[in-house]
Amino acid sequence: MDLSISSPFSKSSPPIPTFLFKPRSPVLHSLNFKSRNSYPKTPLISCLNLRIRAQVLDQTADDGFVLDDVPHLTNFLPDLHSYPNPLQNSQAYAIVKQTFVGPEDVVAQKIVVQKDSSRGVHFRRAGPREKVYFKSEEVRACIVTCGGLCPGINTVIREIVCGLNYMYGVDDILGIQGGYRGFYSKNTLKLTPKVVNDIHKRGGTFLLTSRGGHDTQKIVDNIQDRGINQVYIIGGDGTQRGAARIYEEVEKRGLQVAVAGIPKTIDNDIAVIDKSFGFDTAVEEAQRAVNAAHVEVESVENGIGIVKLMGRYSGFIGMFATLASRDVDCCLIPESPFYLEGKGGLFEFIEERLKENGHIVIVVAEGAGQEYVAQSMHGIDEKDASGNRLLLDVGLWLTQNIKDHFTKERKMAINMKYIDPTYMIRAIPSNASDNIYCTLLAQSAVHGAMAGYTGFTVGPVNSRHAYIPISHVTETQNTVKLTDRMWARLLASTNQPSFLNCAESIGGKDVYLEVRGGLFSVLDTEGK
Ligand SMILES: Nc1ncnc2c1ncn2[C@@H]1O[C@H](COP(=O)(O)OP(=O)(O)O)[C@@H](O)[C@H]1O
Numbered sequence: 001m002d003l004s005i006s007s008p009f010s011k012s013s014p015p016i017p018t019f020l021f022k023p024r025s026p027v028l029h030s031l032n033f034k035s036r037n038s039y040p041k042t043p044l045i046s047c048l049n050l051r052i053r054a055q056v057l058d059q060t061a062d063d064g065f066v067l068d069d070v071p072h073l074t075n076f077l078p079d080l081h082s083y084p085n086p087l088q089n090s091q092a093y094a095i096v097k098q099t100f101v102g103p104e105d106v107v108a109q110k111i112v113v114q115k116d117s118s119r120g121v122h123f124r125r126a127g128p129r130e131k132v133y134f135k136s137e138e139v140r141a142c143i144v145t146c147g148g149l150c151p152g153i154n155t156v157i158r159e160i161v162c163g164l165n166y167m168y169g170v171d172d173i174l175g176i177q178g179g180y181r182g183f184y185s186k187n188t189l190k191l192t193p194k195v196v197n198d199i200h201k202r203g204g205t206f207l208l209t210s211r212g213g214h215d216t217q218k219i220v221d222n223i224q225d226r227g228i229n230q231v232y233i234i235g236g237d238g239t240q241r242g243a244a245r246i247y248e249e250v251e252k253r254g255l256q257v258a259v260a261g262i263p264k265t266i267d268n269d270i271a272v273i274d275k276s277f278g279f280d281t282a283v284e285e286a287q288r289a290v291n292a293a294h295v296e297v298e299s300v301e302n303g304i305g306i307v308k309l310m311g312r313y314s315g316f317i318g319m320f321a322t323l324a325s326r327d328v329d330c331c332l333i334p335e336s337p338f339y340l341e342g343k344g345g346l347f348e349f350i351e352e353r354l355k356e357n358g359h360i361v362i363v364v365a366e367g368a369g370q371e372y373v374a375q376s377m378h379g380i381d382e383k384d385a386s387g388n389r390l391l392l393d394v395g396l397w398l399t400q401n402i403k404d405h406f407t408k409e410r411k412m413a414i415n416m417k418y419i420d421p422t423y424m425i426r427a428i429p430s431n432a433s434d435n436i437y438c439t440l441l442a443q444s445a446v447h448g449a450m451a452g453y454t455g456f457t458v459g460p461v462n463s464r465h466a467y468i469p470i471s472h473v474t475e476t477q478n479t480v481k482l483t484d485r486m487w488a489r490l491l492a493s494t495n496q497p498s499f500l501n502c503a504e505s506i507g508g509k510d511v512y513l514e515v516r517g518g519l520f521s522v523l524d525t526e527g528k
């Protein structure tokens with residue numbers, strides 16, 4: 001069923017196209033609302049698990065343009081009033097040429113295109129809109145932080161508070177303490193620009209965080225009970241999944257509550273967005289550990305330095321720390337399986353580099369080689385409170401295996417230096433560029449919620465900030481693609497083995513292929 005409806009912004013002057021909304025499972029029904037607050041009882045067109053894919057209907061040119069739109073409060077509260085955006089009168093925006101983002105402004109997901117390729121998926125551009133759907137004095141906002149730490153969380157908190165207050169005159173902002181469970185188990189904290197003034201200078205989260213404890217019903221009950229109408233949720237992939245549940249429940253109950261997600265993750269594993277905040281800071285901090293390892297191993301004979309960095313399923317920190325440093329000889333990440341023994345294996349490579357340079361530095365992401373570690377450590381499959389698999393210590397495992405191989409089997413004296421800075425790289429305040437990035441994220445989230453958008457995550461897509469349906473960012477996880485050029489660049493830079501060696505039959509003869517730094521060499525049957 002296709003529902004042809006006009007955009008909620010049809011009141012604004014520029015002509016806008018009619019959208020053909022294609023909800024996944026549109027259901028027309030009315031709900032009996034719990035009357036905790038005086039929310040209107042309206043029939044609603046509900047798009048549960050909603051990801052509205054709206055396609056602009058342009059009869060003249062069907063060029064494959066797709067708008068992956070975010071939900072708007074008027075989708076299920078059609079009689080909602082709008083008001084002129086108070087930014088019209090703000091000194092900051094008065095002289096800005098295009099103060100407001102137009103309803104037709106979108107950001108392309110794919111910017112490398114071919115002449116005949118279809119235009120593809122687009123997202124709404126983030127930023128202030130001409131109309132807002134909340135009166136400033138009626139806003140009661142809350143902010144919650146969930147999951148692991150990341151540099152810059154405090155900057156985002158600070159800028160949401162200051163953005164709401166300075167731009168929109170909102171002064172009722174609550175801090176939910178200790179993650180999702182804080183909604184129903186802790187008192188709130190009143191947040192003002194003064195309270196949060198200095199927090200960006202500190203690492204961690206001013207509001208505390210936790211894993212687990214997501215109880216959608218209890219959280220939304222609490223949102224209703226407290227009369228909260230804007231919810232800002234800062235967190236990673238798990239948190240965004242939780243935010244999607246909250247948004248769905250809010251819609252089901254027909255509440256005028258905007259739910260905005262701000263993606264946070266040190267692992268950079270959130271899909272669609274260019275990069276997560278704090279990532280650059282973490283890579284920079286990782287340089288200190290890599291540098292220390294290099295200094296140590298350069299100063300001894302047969303020095304082997306191992307630096308373990310975070311990265312549960314995605315090896316971005318390891319990959320970028322390696323690319324940035326030039327002192328790393330080999331980078332091991334979860335996405336790229338490796339092996340120790342034999343031709344083309346890690347031991348062989350280490351021995352080669354020791355002979356050549358007298359030392360070697362290896363960066364290993366914590367999620368790398370987990371299958372091997374599990375085999376030899378007989379680990380049990382443990383999970384954290386959020387359901388994330390608890391990792392076995394690949395750093396210690398690798399250190400021990402290398403020591404055993406060289407001292408026992410190869411009878412070589414080695415100097416092993418193992419550095420584990422994992423928490424150190426995420427517990428620091430954000431650097432200057434991440435601080436700016438956090439400010440943009442926070443302000444974009446505030447503009448989006450004030451404009452009535454909901455169920456969205458904000459983030460840069462090809463350097464332009466956009467509103468992305470939460471469901472879209474939780475569908476997949478961002479991982480290092482071994483087939484992408486960035487990994488090839490790393491291999492070319494370190495000239496490490498790619499561990500893709502294999503026996504092949506060429507012209508009826510068995511030959512052995514060795515891959516080093518992205519180049520194939522054909523060896524004989526013995527791998528020589
Ligand atoms: N599928 C899910 N549905 C609802 N809540 C979830 C889901 N996955 C995780 N959460 C909640 O999100 C919060 C953070 O998740 P976690 O995976 O620990 O960190 P992150 O958000 O950084 O990935 C936790 O409170 C957890 O209960």
Ligand SMILES: O=P(O)(O)OC[C@H]1O[C@](O)(COP(=O)(O)O)[C@@H](O)[C@@H]1O
Pocket residue numbers: 146147148149236237264265266267310311312366384426
């Ligand atoms: O010990 P904790 O706090 O559970 O965190 C460890 C995990 O957190 C991470 O930094 C990722 O956290 P998020 O999923 O919260 O972004 C991983 O790299 C690491 O495995």
Ligand SMILES: [Mg+2]
Pocket residue numbers: 147236237238265
């Ligand atoms: Mg996560």
